[in-house]
Amino acid sequence: MTQEEIYAKLQEILKTVKPKLDPARISMDAALTTDLGIDSLSMLLLSLAIEHEFGFQFQTQEPFKTVREVVDYIEKAI
Amino acid sequence: MSHYFYDMIPAEELAQLHYLPTVPEYLSWIVSKWAGRPALSDTVNTYTYAQMGSRIARRRTLLKEAGLQPGDHVAIFDKNSIDALESFLAVTSAGMVAIQLPAQLPAPAVIGCCAKFRAKALIVRDEFRPGVEGAPCPLISASALGEAETPAAVVDKESPAAIFFTGGTTGAPKGAVLPHRALMRGTFNGCFAPGSQLSGHVTIGFLPLSHVFGLICGTLSKLMCGALWYSAEDMKATIGKLPVIRPTVLVLVPGLVEVLVGLTKMYGPQFLGGRLNTIISGAANVPAKLIAEFKNFGIQVLAGYGMTEGANLTAGNAESLERPTSVGKVYPEQEVKLVNGEIWFRGDNVFSGYYGDPEQTAATLTEDGWLKTGDLGRFDEDGYLYIVGRIKNIIVLPSGENVSPESIEEAFYQCPALRDCLVKEVEEDGKPVLAIEILPRAEAFEGKTPEEIEAFFKKLAEDINATLPTTHRVSKVIVRKEDFKRTGSLKVSRKDN
16 A cells, blocks of 8 residues: 555544544644544544554554654554 | 342342352352353463363462462562463462552562562563562462462451552552452442343453452452453453454443444444443443443443442442433442541441551541541432542632532533543632633534634533532633543543643
8 A cells, every 4th residue: 555545544544533523634744632632542442443444453552643653654564 | 138239130140149258269159150161261262160260279389389378468460361360369269468560560669569568479470570570579470370289278258368559538559458358249249230140241351450440340240240251461452352252241441431432333333242231330430421322232331439448349320321420329238328428338348458557547447347438429319329529639719618629520521522621729810719621522623713612611611600609610711732641540630630
């Protein structure tokens, strides 16, 4: 998958995890907490959804700060 | 024998359940009654009750070979694994005292706890071992089993079984000592929920075994009912296995209930395995919205009330939808009374004191055995208990009026656009005033500016203030942009915010 395809799929997942989120706000540089309102609970939900949709398991405990960091991680993991 | 809790389960099941006052009696009973049923699994290995009994007897051999005697303290430092659970049952059935260390405790703190609680041995997960080599006692590998089997000890129900860390009812962390009778009364109480309990439930140990809710209600009670218990060494990985494990009952904190609601909405009830029928939730208030959402999927969410010092559950609510703000009815074989609004309990579920801390023990436990919970409560005309607030959280206003912040927060929690809130005293123009910090639900304010969000909550505060006594009105609204600092159980921390 290319970065663009991962990004597009991640946008879809984010829309499911946060249904009322304005899709225009999901930029590559959007901060997960302050821009998208992802707190610790929705992060657990988001990471489970990503694992389910992309078919891999996160091997890190380090918190992600931006959408770009998540896309980069998924690209390496799959 | 008729009672709110006893009437929840079929009469033929009630006739089979008995309060067994010590761990050796309990263990012997479950191993023989459910011998051929699967007891413990990590999805790779599964052990029957008979096999579990044998493995625990072989673990007792290791304790004996280490020179340990009944009454000795043995610390356990592991994740929520089969090894950790069997180690706990081995230590307590050998008449020794288990010190349940939280898995997230830093290694130096583990070493400190071994010294403070005079541990004669530390049972440790192999991957944690390098950090705790400096412990002042011998280490025993949690994964090791002895060759031969050693029989359980005969213990007195008043002798200590385990020590749990707790914030206590009045502040700094302490070690609450639970005697066998208390641990086992909590275990017996946790067997009751509406519907059949002995027909072979499947559950997962999501909550820490170092906490009474995870160990007693989430594990020991389920084993008493002959359930299959799955370990959960990694929370996220285990949630991912729900479609395979297919649990029928789960014991959770509200934060986890919310995550499961989200997954069910996204992937359907099948993601939870498709046969979950009961969630028991405690440690914080369960929002009525979550209870209603799960009911739509045919899953009942039951709220409970308890504390470490009362061996977990002291009250439970099977009618969470009808009475969402109540913690339910008080369990049998307990006395309860309100003293100046504070809930006091007495019964064999009450702990025996804080280890090495007679002062705090005397402040919490009266000479005639009443546990002062530190919670303010009230009963309605039907005998349902409501928690109104915490004594230690009470804010004393300059006027001398006492305000319980929880009573104000409860009014704000009715607003669905609010995720969490915290009432506190702040200084404004040199004088203390009541303020509320609010964490909005981001999805409720899509496309709104910060000013609009603030205006929304100011209006909400004005509306709620109009319904409160003048002393309880908040005069400052602070809208947070970042999450509150939270406790280990994901509650908003009153101390750190």
